[in-house]
Amino acid sequence: MDNLKNITKTTLSKEWARLDRIDYDYQFKNGEWKRLSRECYNRGNGAAILLYNVKKQTVILTKQFRMPAYENNKNEGMSIEACAGAIDNNDKPLETIIRETEEEVGYKISNAQQVLTAYTSPGALTEKMFLFIAEYNESMKVSKGGGLESEDEDIEILELPFSKAIELVKNEEIIDAKTIMLLQYAQINELLIPV
Numbered sequence: 001m002d003n004l005k006n007i008t009k010t011t012l013s014k015e016w017a018r019l020d021r022i023d024y025d026y027q028f029k030n031g032e033w034k035r036l037s038r039e040c041y042n043r044g045n046g047a048a049i050l051l052y053n054v055k056k057q058t059v060i061l062t063k064q065f066r067m068p069a070y071e072n073n074k075n076e077g078m079s080i081e082a083c084a085g086a087i088d089n090n091d092k093p094l095e096t097i098i099r100e101t102e103e104e105v106g107y108k109i110s111n112a113q114q115v116l117t118a119y120t121s122p123g124a125l126t127e128k129m130f131l132f133i134a135e136y137n138e139s140m141k142v143s144k145g146g147g148l149e150s151e152d153e154d155i156e157i158l159e160l161p162f163s164k165a166i167e168l169v170k171n172e173e174i175i176d177a178k179t180i181m182l183l184q185y186a187q188i189n190e191l192l193i194p195v
Helices: 067-072 093-105 162-170 177-188
Strands: 004-013 018-027 033-042 046-053 058-065 078-081 083-086 113-119 128-135 156-161
Touching (some): 046 093, 046 177, 058 083, 058 162, 058 177, 083 093, 093 128, 113 177, 128 177, 156 162
Antiparallel strands (some): 004 018, 018 033, 046 058, 058 156, 113 128
């Protein structure tokens, strides 16, 4: 990028993830250069999955407490979401979502199809989400799920009719972006129409 130079970073916090202040010179369309400053939260990338069952017309979602959502609106602390997790170390997104599916919802999948990739909030977060879909059935259930105690996870597993999940998006009970994208992908691509 020819319109960007003199980038400097100052680490503000390295508690759970890294928060940097990034200062840089940016040239606007009118030719003027300005020194700008933004905060950038780097928590790595993540993967999420929508598990769906055509025969039963259901999807598997999770429900868990999210402090940032609670901080924004006390009524929105319990978040309904697609199963998801951070990509650790040098893992591939597919490896991550296979592991997270078993840990969080108790289903052992051997493969999943990546259908979307999206930044969750590119104005503040470095996080890119790799979004997957996979069919599930009861024979794939290997544990009760609920997350890992070592990661302080307390996850409720929801098996919902697909129509109910879409209704929860419409009435704003599901307000998590990755989950909305995956549910709408399923709806647009008619994944739950019996063949």
